[in-house]
Amino acid sequence: MIPTNRLSSSRNSRKPVCSRAVSRRGLIVAGLMLGLLGAGSAGAYGLCPGEMENAGRMQQRILREWPLRSSSDPASRFIQQLGVFLAQYGDEGIPWRFSLVRNLAPNAFSIGAGNVFVTEGAITFAQSESELAAIIAHELGHELAGHFCADSYSRGEGDIFMPPSEHYEVGVGSIRQSIDPAKEQQADRIAVSLLQAAGYDPHAMLQVARRLPAGGEVHLHDPRRIHSLERLLAGYPPAGGLPDSLTFKEVRRVIMGETHQR
Numbered sequence: 001m002i003p004t005n006r007l008s009s010s011r012n013s014r015k016p017v018c019s020r021a022v023s024r025r026g027l028i029v030a031g032l033m034l035g036l037l038g039a040g041s042a043g044a045y046g047l048c049p050g051e052m053e054n055a056g057r058m059q060q061r062i063l064r065e066w067p068l069r070s071s072s073d074p075a076s077r078f079i080q081q082l083g084v085f086l087a088q089y090g091d092e093g094i095p096w097r098f099s100l101v102r103n104l105a106p107n108a109f110s111i112g113a114g115n116v117f118v119t120e121g122a123i124t125f126a127q128s129e130s131e132l133a134a135i136i137a138h139e140l141g142h143e144l145a146g147h148f149c150a151d152s153y154s155r156g157e158g159d160i161f162m163p164p165s166e167h168y169e170v171g172v173g174s175i176r177q178s179i180d181p182a183k184e185q186q187a188d189r190i191a192v193s194l195l196q197a198a199g200y201d202p203h204a205m206l207q208v209a210r211r212l213p214a215g216g217e218v219h220l221h222d223p224r225r226i227h228s229l230e231r232l233l234a235g236y237p238p239a240g241g242l243p244d245s246l247t248f249k250e251v252r253r254v255i256m257g258e259t260h261q262r
């Protein structure tokens with residue numbers, strides 16, 4: 001699972017705050033231009049200063065507010081494996097952890113330092129394994145672009161982000177998050193690269209974006225995002241990619257069954 005021909009092995013050469021987004025994205029673009037991304041990694045940069053501490057505080061709030069599915073549960077293990085599989089095409093310098101939230105709303109979000117949360121509802125929302133991979137890859141895009149570096153987050157116990165006027169705010173429980181359309185599109189671009197590198201259908205990112213609800217908690221239907229993805233994916237071959245694995249089908253079947261019982 002660990003790529004062998006990395007573009008960089010600078011795990012210990014941490015970049016200053018704010019440079020990670022450019023650096024990481026630049027490496028992914030460089031990887032594509034060199035034709036290496038499909039076979040290797042986009043580089044390693046570690047975390048931004050304060051990112052781990054911020055993520056730790058957020059993690060505590062999430063654990064207080066939401067029940068997580070046990071990490072030993074087959075569905076949780078599948079999400080972890082899928083996340084790590086996609087992440088190997090991004091950056092091995094991040095301590096990735098993927099958690100499954102017992103919530104039926106189709107959501108996924110990340111809090112920095114490689115912590116990604118996926119709801120059970122995201123599994124049932126996804127109509128294929130590629131779509132579930134797209135949902136997770138978008139969160140990896142936020143992490144890889146450095147959207148959780150200290151310049152974007154307040155350091156206090158209070159809510160995260162001070163949204164400029166063009167942003168809109170969403171919330172899950174007491175946790176508020178500002179959605180910046182430019183960052184959403186950047187995360188989508190990285191996600192599309194990751195999906196293609198991993199063998200999933202990159203068009204799944206657009207399929208997911210089109211089906212998102214107009215009202216909800218996180219990642220709403222946004223025409224700007226859809227137009228951006230349409231332009232981006234015009235350069236990709238028609239739909240293809242990995243078929244659904246037996247594990248995905250089984251996990252989805254189990255979650256769907258539980259959903260009907262609640």
Ligand SMILES: [Zn+2]
Pocket residue numbers: 138142184187219
């Ligand atoms: Zn997003």
